[in-house]
Amino acid sequence: MKFNKLKPRLPDIIIRENWPLSPLSTLGTGGKAEFFVQPETVQQLQEIVRCAENTPVYVLGGGSNVLIPDGVIHGLVISTRNLSSISWLDEYTAEIGAGFSLPVLVKTLRERNIGGLEFSAGIPGTLGGAITGNAGAGGHGVCEYVNAVNTVDAQGNLVAFGKDDFSYSYRRCTLSGIIIASVVMSWNGDSWDEAKYSGFIAKRKNQPVGMRSAGCTFKNPEGHSAGKLLDECGCKGLRVGGAFVSEVHANFILNGGNAISSDIIELADLCAKRVYESTGITLEPEIKTLSPCFSVK
Ligand code: EPU
Numbered sequence: 001m002k003f004n005k006l007k008p009r010l011p012d013i014i015i016r017e018n019w020p021l022s023p024l025s026t027l028g029t030g031g032k033a034e035f036f037v038q039p040e041t042v043q044q045l046q047e048i049v050r051c052a053e054n055t056p057v058y059v060l061g062g063g064s065n066v067l068i069p070d071g072v073i074h075g076l077v078i079s080t081r082n083l084s085s086i087s088w089l090d091e092y093t094a095e096i097g098a099g100f101s102l103p104v105l106v107k108t109l110r111e112r113n114i115g116g117l118e119f120s121a122g123i124p125g126t127l128g129g130a131i132t133g134n135a136g137a138g139g140h141g142v143c144e145y146v147n148a149v150n151t152v153d154a155q156g157n158l159v160a161f162g163k164d165d166f167s168y169s170y171r172r173c174t175l176s177g178i179i180i181a182s183v184v185m186s187w188n189g190d191s192w193d194e195a196k197y198s199g200f201i202a203k204r205k206n207q208p209v210g211m212r213s214a215g216c217t218f219k220n221p222e223g224h225s226a227g228k229l230l231d232e233c234g235c236k237g238l239r240v241g242g243a244f245v246s247e248v249h250a251n252f253i254l255n256g257g258n259a260i261s262s263d264i265i266e267l268a269d270l271c272a273k274r275v276y277e278s279t280g281i282t283l284e285p286e287i288k289t290l291s292p293c294f295s296v297k
Pocket of ligand 1: 089203220228231
């Protein structure tokens, strides 16, 4: 049965049809969701998944590191943005909703003088999204402070992953392609390091902040900087349709206003080809493409 036939089973949830997703992405590109929901609670999230029979299920967090395909996204897109609660379990441990904003978390930790996430200064998005890609900078990632992750499986059941049930490395986490509901994070008692934080903020000056982008396009290949390689290969200023490579930092593709997602993809491919042809190095995308977590049977 299709998702819309089950709407009566979700009386408290607003189900949007043909919902434009580009306003929910920092790149400002992408098509429409056949069905779109934004649950307010984890219970609602579970109920929605239970109703999604024969429907591909997609999860959208802050939309800051994702490329949404053009056209119609067939299936159900769930936004986690309203799962944004935080509750402190003790002085250094909190259970935080997947939709909690990472910048707000950084601000909260700074105010509470809890050190650890200084490297996250200036990284946008939600905590859930940050965990699936182990967002970070300077050799650190947010997964370092994760104690447990509560997820919702294809049957709508809650499944908890402890610290030993997942692994992560540079911009990678095994908890990807999964619906994260909430996260238990724990800090080790260090104080907030303002100098370290300011250092990361200062690094942002070399980035096109305030422009429509999804952050760095490619991961840094081991021992290299993707931005430097792209710059040396003359990628700055390259353009496809409404998308162009930033003149400030060559690893940023920007939407000049009227770009569509296929412009971004074509331009990224062009840049990667240039780097490969002149250095033999294959660049791996850092931006994720919105893809289904699962298709409920
Ligand atoms: N560089 C150039 N030309 C450019 C861009 C960079 O020569 O166009 C050089 C810089 O001068 C520097 C080196 O490349 O010597 C590295 O550049 P940068 O310091 O800007 O850092 P990055 O490695 O490009 C990483 C993260 C960023 C994070 C910054 C700041 C990746 C792929 N990128 O960038 O993360 O903000 O460090 O700490 O790991 C993101 O993931 O979206 C992101 C932006």
